[in-house]
Amino acid sequence: MDEGISRLPERQLLEHRDFIGLDYPALYMCKPKRGVKRDESKETYKLPHRLIEKKRRDRINECIAQLKDLLPEHLKLTTLGHLEKAVVLELTLKHLKALTALTEQQHQKIIALQNGERSMKSPVQADLDAFHSGFQTCAKEVLQYLSRFESWTPREQRCAQLLGHLHSISSQFLPGPQLLSPPPGPLSKGSSSSSSSSPPAPPCAP
DNA sequence: ATTTGTTGGGCGTCTCATCC
Protein backbone atom coordinates (compact mmCIF):
# COMPACT_ATOMS: atom_id res chain seq x y z
CA MET A 1 0.00 0.00 0.00
CA ASP A 2 2.70 2.45 0.88
CA GLU A 3 4.53 1.31 -2.20
CA GLY A 4 1.61 2.44 -4.24
CA ILE A 5 1.59 5.85 -2.60
CA SER A 6 5.33 6.30 -2.91
CA ARG A 7 5.12 5.71 -6.61
CA LEU A 8 2.45 8.30 -7.12
CA PRO A 9 3.41 11.25 -9.28
CA GLU A 10 4.10 14.57 -7.56
CA ARG A 11 0.62 16.02 -7.85
CA GLN A 12 -0.89 13.01 -6.16
CA LEU A 13 1.71 13.05 -3.43
CA LEU A 14 0.64 16.57 -2.64
CA GLU A 15 -2.91 15.41 -2.36
CA HIS A 16 -1.89 12.54 -0.18
CA ARG A 17 -0.18 15.01 2.13
CA ASP A 18 -3.44 16.92 2.32
CA PHE A 19 -5.26 13.81 3.34
CA ILE A 20 -2.94 13.00 6.23
CA GLY A 21 -4.93 13.00 9.43
CA LEU A 22 -8.15 12.01 7.80
CA ASP A 23 -9.34 8.66 8.94
CA TYR A 24 -9.78 6.43 6.00
CA PRO A 25 -7.51 3.79 4.67
CA ALA A 26 -4.59 4.91 2.56
CA LEU A 27 -5.81 2.37 0.06
CA TYR A 28 -8.22 4.97 -1.21
CA MET A 29 -5.42 7.30 -2.25
CA CYS A 30 -3.95 4.78 -4.61
CA LYS A 31 -4.91 5.02 -8.20
CA PRO A 32 -6.25 1.77 -9.43
CA LYS A 33 -3.55 0.13 -11.45
CA ARG A 34 -3.77 0.33 -15.18
CA GLY A 35 -5.54 -2.70 -16.47
CA VAL A 36 -7.87 -2.82 -13.49
CA LYS A 37 -11.39 -2.48 -14.75
CA ARG A 38 -13.41 0.45 -13.50
CA ASP A 39 -16.06 -1.79 -11.97
CA GLU A 40 -13.53 -3.21 -9.55
CA SER A 41 -12.10 0.20 -8.66
CA LYS A 42 -15.31 2.13 -8.43
CA GLU A 43 -15.78 1.75 -4.71
CA THR A 44 -12.19 2.74 -4.04
CA TYR A 45 -12.68 5.72 -6.30
CA LYS A 46 -15.67 7.11 -4.44
CA LEU A 47 -13.96 8.19 -1.23
CA PRO A 48 -11.14 10.19 -2.83
CA HIS A 49 -13.69 11.81 -5.07
CA ARG A 50 -15.59 13.03 -2.05
CA LEU A 51 -12.43 14.48 -0.55
CA ILE A 52 -11.30 16.02 -3.79
CA GLU A 53 -14.69 17.63 -4.17
CA LYS A 54 -14.52 18.86 -0.60
CA LYS A 55 -11.10 20.37 -1.24
CA ARG A 56 -12.50 22.07 -4.28
CA ARG A 57 -15.40 23.52 -2.31
CA ASP A 58 -13.00 24.63 0.39
CA ARG A 59 -10.90 26.46 -2.18
CA ILE A 60 -13.96 28.25 -3.49
CA ASN A 61 -15.11 29.17 -0.02
CA GLU A 62 -11.66 30.34 1.00
CA CYS A 63 -11.46 32.65 -1.98
CA ILE A 64 -14.90 34.07 -1.26
CA ALA A 65 -13.93 34.60 2.37
CA GLN A 66 -10.80 36.46 1.29
CA LEU A 67 -12.82 38.61 -1.06
CA LYS A 68 -15.17 39.35 1.82
CA ASP A 69 -12.25 40.46 3.99
CA LEU A 70 -10.93 42.69 1.25
CA LEU A 71 -14.22 44.50 0.76
CA PRO A 72 -14.35 47.95 2.33
CA GLU A 73 -16.50 48.19 5.43
CA HIS A 74 -18.84 50.82 4.04
CA LEU A 75 -19.72 48.48 1.17
CA LYS A 76 -20.48 45.64 3.52
CA LEU A 77 -22.74 47.92 5.52
CA THR A 78 -24.86 48.69 2.49
CA THR A 79 -26.34 45.22 2.65
CA LEU A 80 -28.90 44.49 5.28
CA GLY A 81 -28.37 41.06 6.71
CA HIS A 82 -25.32 38.84 6.63
CA LEU A 83 -23.09 38.63 3.61
CA GLU A 84 -23.92 35.54 1.68
CA LYS A 85 -21.56 34.31 -1.01
CA ALA A 86 -23.52 35.69 -3.92
CA VAL A 87 -23.64 39.11 -2.25
CA VAL A 88 -19.90 39.00 -1.63
CA LEU A 89 -19.35 38.36 -5.31
CA GLU A 90 -21.74 41.13 -6.29
CA LEU A 91 -20.09 43.61 -3.96
CA THR A 92 -16.67 42.57 -5.19
CA LEU A 93 -17.77 43.21 -8.73
CA LYS A 94 -19.18 46.57 -7.75
CA HIS A 95 -16.02 47.51 -5.89
CA LEU A 96 -13.80 46.41 -8.73
CA LYS A 97 -15.76 48.47 -11.20
CA ALA A 98 -15.52 51.47 -8.90
CA LEU A 99 -11.78 51.01 -8.57
CA THR A 100 -11.41 50.67 -12.30
CA ALA A 101 -13.39 53.85 -12.85
CA LEU A 102 -11.33 55.64 -10.22
CA THR A 103 -8.12 54.49 -11.83
CA GLU A 104 -9.32 55.72 -15.17
CA GLN A 105 -10.33 59.01 -13.61
CA GLN A 106 -6.92 59.46 -12.04
CA HIS A 107 -5.30 58.56 -15.30
CA GLN A 108 -7.31 61.23 -17.10
CA LYS A 109 -6.33 63.77 -14.46
CA ILE A 110 -2.69 62.94 -14.90
CA ILE A 111 -3.01 63.33 -18.63
CA ALA A 112 -4.82 66.63 -18.19
CA LEU A 113 -2.13 67.90 -15.86
CA GLN A 114 0.55 66.80 -18.24
CA ASN A 115 -1.21 68.70 -21.00
CA GLY A 116 -1.26 71.82 -18.91
CA GLU A 117 -5.01 71.85 -18.56
CA ARG A 118 -5.00 72.35 -14.86
CA SER A 119 -6.65 75.74 -15.18
CA MET A 120 -9.51 74.37 -17.27
CA LYS A 121 -11.38 73.27 -14.19
CA SER A 122 -12.81 76.04 -12.09
CA PRO A 123 -11.53 76.36 -8.56
CA VAL A 124 -15.12 76.14 -7.35
CA GLN A 125 -15.65 72.80 -9.04
CA ALA A 126 -12.34 71.52 -7.73
CA ASP A 127 -13.38 72.51 -4.23
CA LEU A 128 -16.72 70.79 -4.63
CA ASP A 129 -15.01 67.63 -5.76
CA ALA A 130 -12.71 67.73 -2.80
CA PHE A 131 -15.61 68.43 -0.47
CA HIS A 132 -17.57 65.53 -1.86
CA SER A 133 -14.61 63.26 -1.46
CA GLY A 134 -14.18 64.38 2.12
CA PHE A 135 -17.83 63.81 2.81
CA GLN A 136 -17.65 60.28 1.50
CA THR A 137 -14.61 59.55 3.63
CA CYS A 138 -16.25 60.95 6.72
CA ALA A 139 -19.50 59.05 6.12
CA LYS A 140 -17.51 55.89 5.76
CA GLU A 141 -15.75 56.53 9.05
CA VAL A 142 -19.06 57.17 10.80
CA LEU A 143 -20.46 53.88 9.59
CA GLN A 144 -17.35 52.02 10.60
CA TYR A 145 -17.41 53.63 14.03
CA LEU A 146 -21.06 52.84 14.64
CA SER A 147 -20.54 49.28 13.52
CA ARG A 148 -17.43 48.68 15.58
CA PHE A 149 -17.97 50.66 18.75
CA GLU A 150 -21.72 51.23 18.98
CA SER A 151 -22.66 47.74 17.79
CA TRP A 152 -24.92 48.96 15.07
CA THR A 153 -25.88 46.14 12.77
CA PRO A 154 -26.93 46.52 9.16
CA ARG A 155 -30.26 44.92 10.00
CA GLU A 156 -31.29 47.81 12.16
CA GLN A 157 -33.70 50.35 10.78
CA ARG A 158 -31.70 53.28 12.13
CA CYS A 159 -28.70 52.01 10.18
CA ALA A 160 -30.70 51.93 6.97
CA GLN A 161 -32.09 55.37 7.76
CA LEU A 162 -28.63 56.78 8.32
CA LEU A 163 -27.40 55.26 5.08
CA GLY A 164 -30.32 56.75 3.22
CA HIS A 165 -29.75 60.12 4.82
CA LEU A 166 -26.05 60.14 3.99
CA HIS A 167 -26.78 59.14 0.42
CA SER A 168 -29.35 61.87 -0.02
CA ILE A 169 -27.06 64.49 1.48
CA SER A 170 -24.17 63.26 -0.59
CA SER A 171 -26.19 63.38 -3.79
CA GLN A 172 -26.96 67.05 -3.16
CA PHE A 173 -23.34 67.82 -3.72
CA LEU A 174 -23.02 65.83 -6.89
CA PRO A 175 -24.67 68.18 -9.43
CA GLY A 176 -22.03 70.69 -8.65
CA PRO A 177 -23.29 74.10 -9.76
CA GLN A 178 -24.55 75.29 -6.39
CA LEU A 179 -21.92 76.33 -3.95
CA LEU A 180 -22.64 75.26 -0.42
CA SER A 181 -21.38 77.22 2.46
CA PRO A 182 -19.13 74.85 4.34
CA PRO A 183 -19.97 74.06 7.92
CA PRO A 184 -17.51 75.60 10.34
CA GLY A 185 -15.13 73.56 12.42
CA PRO A 186 -12.50 71.02 11.50
CA LEU A 187 -13.11 67.32 11.33
CA SER A 188 -12.33 65.94 14.74
CA LYS A 189 -10.80 62.70 13.50
CA GLY A 190 -8.88 64.69 11.06
CA SER A 191 -5.45 63.26 10.49
CA SER A 192 -6.19 61.54 7.19
CA SER A 193 -8.39 64.26 5.77
CA SER A 194 -6.17 67.10 6.89
CA SER A 195 -3.86 66.50 4.01
CA SER A 196 -6.09 68.44 1.65
CA SER A 197 -6.38 71.97 2.87
CA SER A 198 -8.94 73.39 0.48
CA PRO A 199 -12.06 71.24 1.01
CA PRO A 200 -14.36 72.31 3.81
CA ALA A 201 -14.97 69.87 6.59
CA PRO A 202 -18.05 67.78 5.85
CA PRO A 203 -20.77 67.20 8.42
CA CYS A 204 -19.79 64.12 10.30
CA ALA A 205 -22.06 63.24 13.21
CA PRO A 206 -25.73 62.32 12.68
C1' DA B 1 -38.15 29.24 3.31
C1' DT B 2 -33.63 29.98 2.11
C1' DT B 3 -28.85 28.97 2.20
C1' DT B 4 -25.12 25.88 2.52
C1' DG B 5 -22.84 21.48 2.37
C1' DT B 6 -22.52 16.64 0.62
C1' DT B 7 -22.61 13.22 -2.69
C1' DG B 8 -22.92 10.68 -7.01
C1' DG B 9 -22.40 10.84 -11.65
C1' DG B 10 -21.41 12.80 -16.38
C1' DC B 11 -18.13 14.92 -19.39
C1' DG B 12 -13.84 16.59 -21.46
C1' DT B 13 -8.95 16.33 -21.35
C1' DC B 14 -4.65 14.30 -20.38
C1' DT B 15 -1.46 10.42 -19.61
C1' DC B 16 0.23 6.03 -20.35
C1' DA B 17 0.57 1.31 -22.09
C1' DT B 18 0.07 -1.40 -26.01
C1' DC B 19 -0.08 -2.48 -30.76
C1' DC B 20 1.25 -1.92 -35.52
Next chain:
DNA sequence: GGATGAGACGCCCAACAAAT
Protein backbone atom coordinates in the same frame (compact mmCIF):
# COMPACT_ATOMS: atom_id res chain seq x y z
C1' DG C 1 7.29 6.75 -33.87
C1' DG C 2 2.38 7.29 -34.40
C1' DA C 3 -2.39 5.54 -33.50
C1' DT C 4 -5.45 3.88 -30.24
C1' DG C 5 -7.87 2.58 -26.16
C1' DA C 6 -8.25 2.53 -21.10
C1' DG C 7 -8.03 4.84 -17.09
C1' DA C 8 -7.12 9.02 -14.07
C1' DC C 9 -8.29 13.44 -13.02
C1' DG C 10 -10.58 17.81 -12.49
C1' DC C 11 -14.62 20.31 -13.11
C1' DC C 12 -19.43 20.92 -13.20
C1' DC C 13 -24.12 19.96 -12.08
C1' DA C 14 -28.28 18.11 -9.96
C1' DA C 15 -30.45 16.04 -6.13
C1' DC C 16 -30.77 15.70 -1.52
C1' DA C 17 -29.85 16.71 3.49
C1' DA C 18 -28.76 19.75 7.13
C1' DA C 19 -28.47 24.16 9.11
C1' DT C 20 -30.17 28.73 9.95
